Amino acid sequence: MPLPVRLSCGVLGVLALAAVFGPLLPVRNPYAQDLMAALRPPGAPHWLGTDQLGRDLLARIVIGSRFSLLIGLGAVAVGLTGGVPFGMVAGFYGGWVDALFTRVIDVLLAFPGIILALAVVAVTGPGIGNLTFAVGLRTLPVLARVARGQTLALRNREFVDAARALGCRPWEILARHILPNIGGSLVVVASLQTATAVLIGATLTFLGVGASPEIPEWGAMLNAARPYMLRYPHLILVPALTLMVVMMAFNVAGDYLRDRLDPYASTAS
Amino acid sequence: MRTRRTIAFPLAALVLLLALATTGGAAPSGDRELTVLVPAEFPTLDTHETVSGDQSTVQYHVFSRLYTLDERMKPQPDLFTSESLSKDGTTWTYELRPNVVFHDGTPLNAEAVKYSYERMMKSKGSQRALFALIKEVRAESPTRLVLVTSAPSPSLRNNLGHAASGIVSPAADRRLGDGFGLRPVGAGPYRLQEWVKGSHILLARHDRYYGARPYFDRILFKFVTDATTRTLLINTGQADVALRVQPIDIPRLQANRGLRVGRISGRNIFFQLKTSKGPFSDVKVRWAANHAVDKQAIIERVLFGAGEPARSLVESVDGSTPVGFYQYDVERAKTLLRQAGAEGAKVLLLSPTTRYQSDAEVSQAVAGYLRQAGFDVQVRVLGDWPAYVAAVTRGEFDLYMLGWGGSTGDPDNPFRRLFHTSVAGKLWNVGGYRNAQIDRLIEQGGSEFDPSRRAKIYADLQRTVWREAPWLFLYRLSTFIVSKAEIQGIKVLPGTEMPYFWLAQR
Numbered sequence: 001m002p003l004p005v006r007l008s009c010g011v012l013g014v015l016a017l018a019a020v021f022g023p024l025l026p027v028r029n030p031y032a033q034d035l036m037a038a039l040r041p042p043g044a045p046h047w048l049g050t051d052q053l054g055r056d057l058l059a060r061i062v063i064g065s066r067f068s069l070l071i072g073l074g075a076v077a078v079g080l081t082g083g084v085p086f087g088m089v090a091g092f093y094g095g096w097v098d099a100l101f102t103r104v105i106d107v108l109l110a111f112p113g114i115i116l117a118l119a120v121v122a123v124t125g126p127g128i129g130n131l132t133f134a135v136g137l138r139t140l141p142v143l144a145r146v147a148r149g150q151t152l153a154l155r156n157r158e159f160v161d162a163a164r165a166l167g168c169r170p171w172e173i174l175a176r177h178i179l180p181n182i183g184g185s186l187v188v189v190a191s192l193q194t195a196t197a198v199l200i201g202a203t204l205t206f207l208g209v210g211a212s213p214e215i216p217e218w219g220a221m222l223n224a225a226r227p228y229m230l231r232y233p234h235l236i237l238v239p240a241l242t243l244m245v246v247m248m249a250f251n252v253a254g255d256y257l258r259d260r261l262d263p264y265a266s267t268a269s
Numbered sequence: 270m271r272t273r274r275t276i277a278f279p280l281a282a283l284v285l286l287l288a289l290a291t292t293g294g295a296a297p298s299g300d301r302e303l304t305v306l307v308p309a310e311f312p313t314l315d316t317h318e319t320v321s322g323d324q325s326t327v328q329y330h331v332f333s334r335l336y337t338l339d340e341r342m343k344p345q346p347d348l349f350t351s352e353s354l355s356k357d358g359t360t361w362t363y364e365l366r367p368n369v370v371f372h373d374g375t376p377l378n379a380e381a382v383k384y385s386y387e388r389m390m391k392s393k394g395s396q397r398a399l400f401a402l403i404k405e406v407r408a409e410s411p412t413r414l415v416l417v418t419s420a421p422s423p424s425l426r427n428n429l430g431h432a433a434s435g436i437v438s439p440a441a442d443r444r445l446g447d448g449f450g451l452r453p454v455g456a457g458p459y460r461l462q463e464w465v466k467g468s469h470i471l472l473a474r475h476d477r478y479y480g481a482r483p484y485f486d487r488i489l490f491k492f493v494t495d496a497t498t499r500t501l502l503i504n505t506g507q508a509d510v511a512l513r514v515q516p517i518d519i520p521r522l523q524a525n526r527g528l529r530v531g532r533i534s535g536r537n538i539f540f541q542l543k544t545s546k547g548p549f550s551d552v553k554v555r556w557a558a559n560h561a562v563d564k565q566a567i568i569e570r571v572l573f574g575a576g577e578p579a580r581s582l583v584e585s586v587d588g589s590t591p592v593g594f595y596q597y598d599v600e601r602a603k604t605l606l607r608q609a610g611a612e613g614a615k616v617l618l619l620s621p622t623t624r625y626q627s628d629a630e631v632s633q634a635v636a637g638y639l640r641q642a643g644f645d646v647q648v649r650v651l652g653d654w655p656a657y658v659a660a661v662t663r664g665e666f667d668l669y670m671l672g673w674g675g676s677t678g679d680p681d682n683p684f685r686r687l688f689h690t691s692v693a694g695k696l697w698n699v700g701g702y703r704n705a706q707i708d709r710l711i712e713q714g715g716s717e718f719d720p721s722r723r724a725k726i727y728a729d730l731q732r733t734v735w736r737e738a739p740w741l742f743l744y745r746l747s748t749f750i751v752s753k754a755e756i757q758g759i760k761v762l763p764g765t766e767m768p769y770f771w772l773a774q775r
Contacts, residue, residue, distance in 0.1 A: 038571075208622065212649065213622075214636070226495075227627075230518065
């Protein structure tokens, strides 16, 4: 495994640990305010400094990883559960079913991702759950498209014909025979989509459509830091650099997975 | 630094020389433009739909009024040459200035004033309250105007000097209909030349203006929503005036010799508490909240010094007097909560964002203090102001943040709209405060012409309200207007934190 990939896996491992065990780690309370200690630069006892209300930035980054990861993975889960069956049905049946389903996917894809998510949050209201759903709606058509394409390529292969000849029902063929064979491609796309979803989630909270500003979500932290950036740059640098490193890690790891798992990696990129 | 200075001096001398050579020391007439950075755009310039200070600033230039407020919020005669009031205090007679014309060339006479006032009285705008007491408007001759009020109304002059009380051109209004708000026609010192949505408003001097000829030929109001961008633009000389510069940037701008920083003590910021039901219906819980919050720390650390702890309700109005201070005392707050049996009371705190300086940050800080005293606080921040007002109107709060400056300078308007029982449960007494004694004081003050008696009535009112604490009192906010040092004569109305420029020059 090349070094960048190892580093990326390390970053993702730390992220996962922070997200799952954050509250158990020896960090301060990310919600505790201390106005008299506001806007401290990095150094002991606040290793990454404090924000405008004197909250510990390290603690907010660590606990915030939970929200970022939740939005990223949750959105991809929404995309997988909704998009994959949709795409597989379209690819498997072909004909007018395919034409109809593909149009629906195209319509979803036609919206710029952020606009679509903004519209959904405007309808459903703020909150981490709604935000996740909104971002998920954006990953859905991407995954549906991949599932459809892969299913289309497999549906006339011999093993599918064999299954059909043995009397398998369509859903059995889809679930038992086709899904395992397109799984690799889906994992690759899903891992890359997770990175995009984390970023879009942060963008939306940056725009202020996420949840309460007390929640230490990275995008919301970036937004809250804006007025202070000329005099206290650490406020904006800490979440921005964190987000950047995590994005890099997801992308490097995703690329590596594609090289290993995706049979079409050499031709399509 | 030294090398830079040695270059800078000859360079500046050269520029100055060139400027003198080409212009004779000043910009040629016809080419004097003032660029003003404005934080927020607004949907309309219709004077009768005034909702924000930024909008008022532009409206004050486009429309003229019977009175114009001065820097102490005192109404000064504008469109008339004499006024008289009948003995019973209800009939006002004005002799209007002759030969005043609107931007479209039609005459501004008593008929036009009557048309405007009746238009205002029929409008659905929230400022209609300013005209609530006017019963009848009569145009007895082209220059004689008579106003009849249903009760003596000492605040009438101030109300008629408000930005919402402008006189519109009847001809333009009839011609444009609903489009009037986008192409307003008044008789003010400047007329609208261009409005590019999302970008700027350009005003040009009204050459037939009846008052002193303004120095600037044009005023460009540029919408720059991001506060840091406004700071950078004014600091690099790319604008003449920047409104509402954020306090954190003030030291940096004060160090710039080419700039002047103006500080205005403006509106009061507070949380209105839901007194009609829930935890805050108990006065002890309201006191607890007031003692729980360290106002001084919030001013110093969150507002970077841009405020003073409130010692009364709306301190920018005439007759405001210091009536008290709730000392920061967590133990006392806890004791009060315990006595009220309200420990751990669940409260929903509603906050706007980017409406008032650092509003969302202050709300979080207040929530933090309330939690320390034993409240269970949930914070909800709504960015969009209309959505915020809608949530407030629906009563979805236990406490919500509000700012109030006396936009007319007179105490009648704010106190009537914030505390009178007739608006309990509605804007802006959504918290539902009811007190028959306060209602009586509002009625008395509203029709008392004698200044000393009036002052006593309002002092009583402020003391009573302060003691009953229907609000969590916070601070009187300071706002900053930064301008190039060479620009003189910018006037500012503290009640609305609103400047006007027709007396300004370079």
